Amino acid sequence: MKPKVVAYKKIPKEIEEFIAETCEITFCGNLNDENRADFLEKIQEAAGLIGSGLKVDKELLDQMPALKIVSNMSVGYDNLDVQELTKRHILATNTPDVLNETTADTIFGLLLATARRFPELHNYVKDGRWKEIIGEDLFGVDVHHKVLGIIGMGRIGTVIAKRAHLGFGMEILYHNRSRHQEAEHQYGATYCSLDELLQKSDFVCLMTPLTPHTEHLIGEREFRLMKKTAIFINGSRGKTVNEQDLVRALENREILAAGLDVFQKEPIDPDHPLLKLENVVLLPHVGSATYETRFAMAKLAAENLVKGLQGEHPPSLINPEVLGK
Numbered sequence: 001m002k003p004k005v006v007a008y009k010k011i012p013k014e015i016e017e018f019i020a021e022t023c024e025i026t027f028c029g030n031l032n033d034e035n036r037a038d039f040l041e042k043i044q045e046a047a048g049l050i051g052s053g054l055k056v057d058k059e060l061l062d063q064m065p066a067l068k069i070v071s072n073m074s075v076g077y078d079n080l081d082v083q084e085l086t087k088r089h090i091l092a093t094n095t096p097d098v099l100n101e102t103t104a105d106t107i108f109g110l111l112l113a114t115a116r117r118f119p120e121l122h123n124y125v126k127d128g129r130w131k132e133i134i135g136e137d138l139f140g141v142d143v144h145h146k147v148l149g150i151i152g153m154g155r156i157g158t159v160i161a162k163r164a165h166l167g168f169g170m171e172i173l174y175h176n177r178s179r180h181q182e183a184e185h186q187y188g189a190t191y192c193s194l195d196e197l198l199q200k201s202d203f204v205c206l207m208t209p210l211t212p213h214t215e216h217l218i219g220e221r222e223f224r225l226m227k228k229t230a231i232f233i234n235g236s237r238g239k240t241v242n243e244q245d246l247v248r249a250l251e252n253r254e255i256l257a258a259g260l261d262v263f264q265k266e267p268i269d270p271d272h273p274l275l276k277l278e279n280v281v282l283l284p285h286v287g288s289a290t291y292e293t294r295f296a297m298a299k300l301a302a303e304n305l306v307k308g309l310q311g312e313h314p315p316s317l318i319n320p321e322v323l324g325k
């Protein structure tokens with residue numbers, strides 16, 4: 001009998017067919033208040049889960065006694081209680097690397113759009129308000145040859161540094177808990193403390209995972225340390241930033257502007273104060289959202305799932321302890 005798999009995200013036909021060769025696959029929407037009963041019924045006998053964003057905690061795991069693997073279709077896995085999964089000998093996998101370049105494009109694009117005020121200018125032209133040569137009230141600030149501070153110089157941070165350094169002649173500062181040799185040697189990145197990075201950077205880009213150590217890593221104190229002309233970019237997770245403090249810093253012009261792809265609550269509430277500010281550029285969590293990259297992520301997630309269910313080592317296993325490695 002084929003193992004039962006529940007997919008709570010749409011996946012390309014070709015990937016679905018690959019999974020269906022060895023598994024019995026069922027689809028359902030991501031868990032929400034309306035579909036809770038149906039969702040819980042569908043996952044009861046699941047040996048595998050595939051999708052993204054689902055909070056997999058003790059309570060949910062108690063509903064899935066047969067579960068062997070959770071294949072997360074994202075690189076970030078703050079939605080998984082990995083400790084609990086490991087305790088129950090359930091494999092957890094993610095999709096690193098295949099999305100590095102696309103996410104770096106998005107985050108660097110967001111940085112450019114925020115500095116040069118593209119959305120505001122786009123609306124200015126579209127609304128028919130362009131009647132004469134524009135004045136300095138619509139000017140942006142330069143990106144090239146400025147200082148970019150990257151907090152979280154990992155797989156994606158490094159590719160952002162590559163674009164910034166080689167393409168835009170930017171000086172790169174970074175902060176991690178450990179040194180990153182490739183970023184230092186290839187992109188001239190300089191390691192510094194968090195406070196030094198905040199004080200010296202023209203652009204502060206946050207790219208860490210969300211962990212207990214990075215939750216609210218950036219708040220009132222950190223915004224006060226930034227330059228008044230700084231632009232803050234968040235491509236990590238919403239909860240790495242204290243959103244109330246961010247709103248205050250933007251309202252009080254403690255920083256110049258912010259470009260955000262992630263929010264504390266997603267989708268963001270329509271009456272959230274961030275939506276009323278002019279000095280922000282907001283994206284609906286689209287770091288990796290291209291056809292090609294989402295396909296590559298689905299493919300890797302499917303490979304992880306199938307390998308795990310066949311008792312083999314999945315290519316991107318988060319908790320190798322489960323296999324005794």
Ligand SMILES: NC(=O)C1=CN([C@@H]2O[C@H](COP(=O)(O)OP(=O)(O)OC[C@H]3O[C@@H](n4cnc5c(N)ncnc54)[C@H](OP(=O)(O)O)[C@@H]3O)[C@@H](O)[C@H]2O)C=CC1
Pocket residue numbers: 075076077096097099103151152153154155156157175176177178179207208209210211213214235236237261262285286287288
């Ligand atoms: N907006 C979007 O659509 C996307 C968002 N993401 C987010 O980006 C995150 C990063 O992805 P990726 O680059 O692949 O991950 P990596 O693990 O490769 O990089 C993360 C970096 O953060 C650093 N870091 C971790 N904890 C801390 C800390 N407490 N203080 C300072 N630095 C820290 C790590 O260095 P060290 O261990 O030395 O501290 C590491 O270099 C994901 O976890 C996800 O949340 C990813 C893809 C798309």
Ligand SMILES: O=CC(=O)O
Pocket residue numbers: 073074075076077099287288
């Ligand atoms: O946010 C996206 C991810 O892959 O993590």
